[in-house]
Amino acid sequence: MGLGKVRVLAILFDSLNDNNLPAFSGGDLVSGRVVVEVTGDVRVKSLDVTARGVAKVRWTESRNTGANTAYTQNYTEEVEYLHHYDTLIGEERDEDCPEEGLTVLHAGLHEFAFSFNLPQMALATSFEGKHGSVRYWVKAELHRPWLLPVKVKKEFIVFEHIDINTPLLLSPQAGSKEKTLCCWFCASGPISLSAKIERKGYTPGESIQIFCEVENSSSRVVVPKAALYQTQTFFAKGKGKQIQQLVSNLRGETLPQGKSQSWEGRQLKIPPVSPSILDCPIIRVEYVLVVYVDVPGGLNLSLSLPLVIGTIPLHDSTSRSSSISSCCSWGQTETPEAPPSYSELAISESHRRNCLVGCDRSVGGGGSLLTYITEFRYLPPPLYSEVDPYPDPVEVRRPETCPSR
Structure with a gap:
């Protein structure tokens, strides 16, 4: 042999x-x-x-x-x-x-x-x-x-799949802040910032539509900006190590004194990145969108809106409702139409798979995000009504009484 x-x-x-x-x-x-x-x-x-x-x-x-x-x-x-x-x-x-x-x-x-x-x-x-x-x-x-x-x-x-078609990840994110650059008796006025995005969950390749209003009443020239950051947190022996990396950013126009600026759906594209890791006990990968006003010679005025980068993209039925904020100007009030019935929202398993064809599937070095699809079941939406089921309580003012002496 x-x-x-x-x-x-x-x-x-x-x-x-x-x-x-x-x-x-x-x-x-x-x-x-x-x-x-x-x-x-x-x-x-x-x-x-x-x-x-x-x-x-x-x-x-x-x-x-x-x-x-x-x-x-x-x-x-x-x-x-x-x-x-x-x-x-x-x-x-x-x-x-x-x-x-x-x-x-x-x-x-x-x-x-x-x-x-x-x-x-x-x-x-x-x-x-x-x-x-x-x-x-x-x-x-x-x-x-x-x-x-x-x-x-x-x-x-x-891939531990994250389906962004959940109520928590479809909820809008918003905030507002105001800042005065000097003491209250100075002539310089405040800088105000309000920002909003249509939802919390996104997938790589999508664009975040940012609605923003900046008013500059200060004596300085400022610039509104937005940046997407990835935060990696590592845990070992009761101690943590954190690293933050810039993923994507955009810049607005210079804003002189007494001027204001509005972003009506300004788009910030998400590049191929790793999905969020939220359940591992020793490694976490999180994302945050920071909308801020760059103040030369001073501290920036910023708003942090947390995001979740998922693997299963937005379905057709949910994109209809989540795009309402991008179609209307901020502050514009319109009477919303009644939502569809639950039978219209129900999606078959075969249609759910077809919805994912053609989506951006790259991550990091180009790996597929959507090779397999986990099961997702819809909960029935609440009944539609023109009457607010939770009205604000009416404050009852009582007559003041003199304190007893």
Whole structure:
């Protein structure tokens, strides 16, 4: 029997997304093949496959304790989401006869199938950050007698889907602030800022429509601006590490003294970014839209509107109601039409899948966001009525009485 060599050891996944990347969600079946190519007869003890999914955090801090002394503190933490092990070749053998039970691979190409289900739980989305990561991979090890094992490792992508078609993520976000640049007895007036966006949830590739009003009664020239930030927070050993990165921004026109400016749906596009990570105990990825007035030589006046970047985009039925604010000018009052009945809102599973065709599916390095769709059920909307079911209470003024002496 000629002595052969292992020429190729590779892992191939059966399911790939539109970008030829393996992408899955919790509960999905992950299947594939381990490909082995040998140049001659090769005796194999075992071919093992291990699947892992781990969220890991690590950073180092140095502190000085004296003139020439310092110590380094390592902060590490790890959460395991997946651990699967399977043997594709091999079985229990008698230790007294180690040559028994060996599998001989003849020259040529061999394929061995593997499969496993991801846990039915909230998995952390694949992520790469400065102080931590969430990674999923499959590793194959080919063991031969008297030789070092041959190993190969291949990562796959996991998305914990976030459906933005929920009441919480469809609710508008708004705020207002006012600021005076100097003391109350000075002649300079205040700067006022009001901002509003139509909802809280978005997906990469969408544009945030910003409605904003700025009034400059101060003596300085100011500039309204908006910026989208990503905040990465890492936790280890009871301590946190936070990093904020600018994702996208836009600039308004210069606003002189006594002038005002309005944004009627000014658009800020969301580039391909990682979706929000909100359920991982050691890594959080959050987003915030900051609408602010840049004040030269002073502190900026800013409003922070939290956002959630999801994976399942806005459905046609919900985009109708969420676009009302973008169609009307701010402060303009119109009589709203009655909402559709619940039967009109009900969407079949096949139509829900078709709604996602053509959506922007890239994230980070171009991975698919919408490979699989989790089930979403609508709650019936409240009954429509012209009468406010929660009217403001009428304040009853009582006559003042003199205090007893």
